[in-house]
Amino acid sequence: MKESKTIAALFDFDGVVMDTETQYSIFWGEQGRKYHPELPGFDRLIKGQTLVQIYDKYFAGMEEAQTQIRKDLDLFEMNMTYDYIPGVLNFIDDLKKHDVKLAVVTSSNTKKMENVYRSHPELPQLFDSIVTANQFKESKPNPECFILGAEILGATPGDSYVFEDSFHGLKAGNAAGSTVIGLATTNPREAIEGKAHYIIDDFKGFTFEKLVEVKA
Known part of the structure; x- marks a missing residue:
């Protein structure tokens, strides 16, 4: 019997999970x-x-x-406020129902994330792993962080979806060989056009079914 592939969703943090x-x-x-x-x-x-x-x-x-x-x-x-990007919690819940492995892959360090956890103690339980800048040597646009995130989740970069808003992050996701979903939260759609395989304004109405229709 052929073993099913592990599908991974790798989320940048700022501008993707939280509106910061x-x-x-x-x-x-x-x-x-x-x-x-x-x-x-x-x-x-x-x-x-x-x-x-x-x-x-x-x-x-x-x-x-x-x-x-x-x-x-x-x-x-x-003293920052940490508000979720609209629709992201429902989207994460939908991915979990379809056995997708989830990770935050962020250029933020551990100390910054501890500030986030004070505001949102539930955040670590939403993901299988949270990969911070302390765990990789090369930052975006180098793909190391996304390759590491996929590896931690037991997936390949090619079976992973990267969610990014910044130019550096979009480049890193593409360099990793992943399917890249661009969020027009930091830069306008026209600025990231051609840098992602699919672009969304936020996660409202976005589902697992719509995700798997996107091809790298």
Whole structure:
């Protein structure tokens, strides 16, 4: 008897599970104006990257700035609101009914996620695994995180669906060889057109049946 394949759903966190990107845009917009006024739209440049990657690329050798940003970011994240993207809870429940394995794959670190758990203690039980930046070396657009997420769930990247909103994340999902569902929560549809196999505004009305109709 042929063993059935494990289907995995790999969710980015910010802008995919939780509606937080507008808040981060405010924070990183302020950092850009303060430290890199020569880079307009700084908040868009860093989306989908880990803090370490942001430091290495934009704040190398700026130890005092790194320390201050980390301090300010910790305080900012403690006071953020974490609201679910519309329809995501119903969609997750539907996937579970069809034995789909679920993981969050995020560039956020463990400390940030602990802030989320205080607001939503139920979150870890919604997923089979939560993969954070502490568990992989290369950040998006490198596909390492999604390849790792699929492996943890016992699936292959080719049998996985990646849900992303950022340009870096969409590139990573495609590079992993997964079917990529783009969410127009951070960038408009026309901006991510051609970067995902299917685009949705949110998860309202999206189901397992509709998902499996999407082909990479």
